[in-house]
Amino acid sequence: MTEPRFSxxxxxxxxxxxxxxxxxxxxxVLLGYAFVLMHSASPERIASLLVNxxxxxxxxxxxxxxxxxxxxxxxxxxxxxGVLLLIAVDLFGETSKGATRWLDIGITRIQPSEIMKIAxxxxxxxxxxxxxxxxxxxxxLVAGALLAVPVALILVQPDxxxxxxxxxxxxxxxxxxxxxxxLIVPVALVGIVGIGAIVGFGDxxxxxxxxxxxxxxxxxxxxxxxxxxxxxxxxxxxxxxQSTIAIGSGGVLGKGWTxxxxxxxxxxxxxxxxxxxxxxxxxxxxxxxxxxLASYLLLLLRGFVxxxxxxxxxxxxxxxxxxxxxxxxxxxxxxxxxxxxxxxGVPLPFISYGGTALVTLCxxxxxxxxxxxxxxxxxA
Numbered sequence: 616m617t618e619p620r621f622s623x624x625x626x627x628x629x630x631x632x633x634x635x636x637x638x639x640x641x642x643x644v645l646l647g648y649a650f651v652l653m654h655s656a657s658p659e660r661i662a663s664l665l666v667n668x669x670x671x672x673x674x675x676x677x678x679x680x681x682x683x684x685x686x687x688x689x690x691x692x693x694x695x696x697g698v699l700l701l702i703a704v705d706l707f708g709e710t711s712k713g714a715t716r717w718l719d720i721g722i723t724r725i726q727p728s729e730i731m732k733i734a735x736x737x738x739x740x741x742x743x744x745x746x747x748x749x750x751x752x753x754x755x756l757v758a759g760a761l762l763a764v765p766v767a768l769i770l771v772q773p774d775x776x777x778x779x780x781x782x783x784x785x786x787x788x789x790x791x792x793x794x795x796x797x798l799i800v801p802v803a804l805v806g807i808v809g810i811g812a813i814v815g816f817g818d819x820x821x822x823x824x825x826x827x828x829x830x831x832x833x834x835x836x837x838x839x840x841x842x843x844x845x846x847x848x849x850x851x852x853x854x855x856x857q858s859t860i861a862i863g864s865g866g867v868l869g870k871g872w873t874x875x876x877x878x879x880x881x882x883x884x885x886x887x888x889x890x891x892x893x894x895x896x897x898x899x900x901x902x903x904x905x906x907x908l909a910s911y912l913l914l915l916l917r918g919f920v921x922x923x924x925x926x927x928x929x930x931x932x933x934x935x936x937x938x939x940x941x942x943x944x945x946x947x948x949x950x951x952x953x954x955x956x957x958x959x960g961v962p963l964p965f966i967s968y969g970g971t972a973l974v975t976l977c978x979x980x981x982x983x984x985x986x987x988x989x990x991x992x993x994x995a
Contacts (some may be wrong), residue, residue, distance in 0.1 A: 633680045634920075635917075636918055637917050638983060638984055641914045641917065642651040642977070644725035645910055646668055647967050648907060648965075649948075649966040649967075650664065651667075652891055652894050652895055652898075653891075653968060655875065655879075656757070656887045660887060662970055663968075667969075667970040667973050667974075670972045670974060671970075671973040671977035671986060672977060674977055674981065675983065678980075678981025678984070679982075680985070681985055682985065682989055683929070683930045683933070685735060687740065687797050687929055687933075690741035691738065694765075696734075696766055697731045697734045697765060701727050701728065701729035701769065701780070703718055703727070704728075705768065713784065714772055714773060716728060716774055721857065725955070726829040728769045728772070728874070729777070729971050729972070731769070731784075732780055733982075734899065735762065735765065735788075736787070736933055736936040736937060739763060739789060739792075739931075739936075740929040740933040740936070741850065742757070742761065743932060744928050744929035755792075755794055755798075758785075758788075758792070759789065760930075762786070762789070765781055766778050766781055766782045776959035777960075780944070780961065783940065784937075787940070788933070792932055800807060809873055817832070822868070830878050837958055837959070838957055840957070841956070841957045852859075854958060857877055858893045858953070859875035860877055860882075861890075861894070861896065862896040862993070864877065865897040865898065865901070865904075866878070866900075867900050867901065868900045868901075868902055870898055871898060872898055873898070874898060875897035875937065876882060878893075878894050888967045889958070889963075890952050891963055891966055891967050892948060892966075893952050893969070895907060907957060911945050915941060918941065919938055922938060922986075925989075925990060930986045930989065934986050936985055937982055939980060944964035945963065947961040948961050949957065
């Protein structure tokens with residue numbers, strides 16, 4: 616019996632088999648946006664972005680090849696490892712700019728909070744799968760406790776942006792598992808009343824010397840800056856003022872690629888990371904922003920289709936949660952750069968510069984591809 620000869624075509628087919636063409640096409644469009652905008656905002660980082668994109672796509676491909684049930688089998692050890700690393704950060708982590716978020720492991724530094732963006736929805740999807748058919752109030756309380764532990768550990772670093780993303784990822788799983796609106800509505804009403812009180816009494820609450828008790832001083836300043844950035848236009852309000860100027864000055868068609876004045880005269884801070892959407896709006900205008908929104912909308916629709924067709928409870932919960940994470944990233948980033956949400960350091964998904972966030976997001980895309988592939992194989 617002769618061994619099959621090496622075939623480049625066979626190798627290519629094996630390589631692309633796990634890839635969902637629709638998801639990959641939308642991801643390619645978003646990465647195209649990233650390279651175009653980075654060329655304008657910070658051209659010296661193009662090479663690094665290329666490396667980051669290569670690593671992220673490799674992570675996506677590997678995740679797409681792993682069956683969902685095998686991924687779910689890693690949920691408990693990954694969650695436990697993430698929590699232990701977060702505790703280690705609190706005890707031994709490196710402090711930079713007043714925050715302790717990194718852990719030095721000798722050969723490199725890691726940010727364990729990033730692990731929880733994937734570990735949290737995996738853990739809760741696995742947990743609800745173990746109790747499928749017997750999900751009651753107790754199960755939701757246990758899930759809430761599992762979510763609260765890493766969120767609290769991330770909050771004390773402090774890292775409000777990442778804690779919100781991890782909390783959102785876990786909440787989406789709990790919500791899709793059937794959390795009753797009777798429990799959601801009262802919490803939402805308390806939140807609305809709290810926001811209304813802050814807005815209504817903002818002038819008094821934002822006076823110097825007023826202690827908000829539950830929030831750190833820098834978090835208080837972020838909210839007060841959101842309410843009125845002109846109180847400190849050259850300090851805390853500078854970021855959001857320059858960002859809104861950039862967005863508004865783009866008009867309908869924009870000023871043209873690499874022609875943005877706010878960007879290239881260095882008025883726009885963090886233009887390659889948190890505020891890259893402002894670069895897009897200034898140089899490509901409303902039209903460019905709408906095209907980006909359409910790309911995100913198609914990505915969300917594809918994710919929800921995969922979630923709706925997923926073959927098991929756990930994969931439905933996981934796919935729905937990952938899809939909503941993409942929405943949360945985009946909504947929070949666009950909201951904070953346009954002045955309707957506080958600046959909390961959330962990147963624009965697949966576009967902002969940053970290797971860790973890009974790898975995490977592409978891992979999410981890979982998991983969606985894995986779930987879609989498992990459905991196709993189950994039907995075959």
